[in-house]
Amino acid sequence: MGLLKDIRSDLTTYNGKWGEQGFWVMLVYRYGRWRYTIQNGIVRKPFSLLYHVSYKMVQIMTGIELPCEVPVGKNFRIDHFGDIIISGYASFGDNCIIRNGVTVGLKNIEDKTAPQIGNNVNIGAGAKILGNIKIGDNVDIGANAVVITSVPNNSIAVGIPARIPKKGPRN
Known part of the structure; x- marks a missing residue:
């Protein structure tokens, strides 16, 4: 039931628009995470095969690479598709939005x-x-910023390499 609950939540994040490429990615991502709940390795193998085929198809169709090993929080949104690569070692909190061309x-x-x-x-x-x-x-990272140092809470990061100017109140 956790899988269906997560998918419903993702669909809500995408305003019910199941045709959004970001939603497709999240659908395959959630399925990939769910298959690890199957304890028996032999039983899990066909589910893993389906995940790997689906992952590659969605990656080719959308240009988004989001491995199921990446922990993501609630309301994770891929706002624009294409050329998005996320390392399997990364992690995301709640209410994050990423756009096209992000690595x-x-x-x-x-x-x-x-x-x-x-x-x-x-x-x-x-x-x-x-x-x-x-x-x-509560951080905003500007378009085309290259961030290679930590960014504190309630900040913005802009530029190449990114600098962190003072941030006003969030609207």
Whole structure:
């Protein structure tokens, strides 16, 4: 029942628009997470095969790579599709929005740590968030920003490399 509840919640996040590419990605993501609840490895194998085929199909159709190993919070939204890559080592809090061209991943291949994204984070188109960093709660990351250092709560990050100017009250 957890799978259906998560899918209903995702559909609500997408305003009931089941045709949104981001929703398709979340549907496959939720299924991938759910298959790990099957304890018997032999029974799980066909479900895993279906997940891997579905994952690759959705990745090709949408240009979005969101492995089921990534923990994401409630109301995770992929607002625009295409060219989105998320490392399996990353994590996201609640109410995060990402847009097209976003990469959340490793800074270098030897370091298997990726960003930990907090709650209420808005990531602009083309942003790159890389390395063993933490993005705080209530953060806005500007379009095309390259974030390679941690960002504190209630901040914005803009530029290449990203700088963190003072942020006014959130509307």
